[in-house]
Amino acid sequence: MYSRLVSSSRTAVIGLTAVMALSTTAFAGPIDDRQAAMKNVGKAMGALAAIAKKEAPFDAGVVNSNATALADNVKAAKDHFPEGSATGDKETWAKAEIWQNKADFDAKADKAVEAAMAMAAVTAEADFGAALGALGNACKACHTDYRRPKQ
């Protein structure tokens, strides 16, 4: 009886945990989803910038993994700007202009993905600076038009 109670409550806990996990991913809402993805973009960019600033050594493996993560996360973030998500239950820095110029916004995001993939292919330190410049300018182009400062 006791062990059955324990096991059933354990099942309940596992079930509850599963529901909670599901709710933080699938039901989190587009603002959370894109902000989580952009946070990863920031992390990856930080690792690449550290190499440019000579705070970390050039390592093609590190460049590849961070550039790939950056590309994947920009792609993921791009999918979380559905119509109607200019406002939500938390602050978003997305400007209304995104949905007024969605094609341009998407093109700018794609350009960042392309630049990140080009960066992922860099194996020689000599090519790193130019690739980072292109990537940074792609970030800047989109943020200039479509991200407003924090509240």
Add this chain to the structure above:
Amino acid sequence: MKRILAAGIIAGGIAAAVGWIVAAPDPLPASALGAHAANVENGKRLYTAAGCLSCHLPAKDDTEADVSLPSGGRALKTPAGVFYPPNITPDATGIGGWTGIQFVNAVKGGISPQNTHYLPAFPYTSYARMTNSDVLDIKAYMDTLKPVQASNRQPDLPLGLPAETVMRRGLGIWKIAAGFGPVEFARDASRDEVWNRGAYLVRGPGHCGECHTPRNWAMALDASRWLAGGPHPEGAGKVPSLRNLKARKRFKDAKDLATALEFGETLGYDKMSSGGMAAVQTNMSKLPAEDRLAIATYLMSLE
């Protein structure tokens, strides 16, 4: 009763007349300028630091215009209305043919050659801190630009206020209320040359305070909260504070901030593009390294 009314009307009339006179533009005479040997290279440097082109861009829908020239017309949204910065290329429809004193009065006093007040969306309130010599150098550089013929557009003021009257006198009242007077930058003898150069660039041509300093009831910058951040002039979000940058771990040191100003997002400084900062950062990237370091040195010293 009639007598009181009459006295009231006379008093009101006198007040209006005094106001009309007091609010009149008061430009400097040509004799205020000494001899000047123009330095075009220095002019270009300050034109860049002042970000002239960033506001005087051609209108967005004017796809044929050369965006490297300040022919004006792009909408500038502010809480006080929508402005269309004018053509400042050396064409007859721009600043072609202006004298040195006309240019100095415009940039430092906010007074047009037609003797009207400019709207303070044109940051003469900051440019007033520049030396006459630097302002004349900017003119010398601008005179080398390709002239563009472009007509100017009146601002859209709130409540349908008539732009003509506002510019002839109304802004004179504002200048008095805001305590505006063309006072040049005074160096701080207790600080070194680098700090003073940075302070000059930030307070004068760079006009950083116009967005990074909150405004008081009169829409004048609140000096007690210099560069402490405030609401964004376009309405959404905040302009960050530039004080305590080190203590708040925004930048490690002046070198770090100078790097951020030079490279922006290219080196992962991801806050350097939003809210209009991208254009500022692009301008900063074109300055000599010593100017960026001077700006950073001054800003990092603010507590």
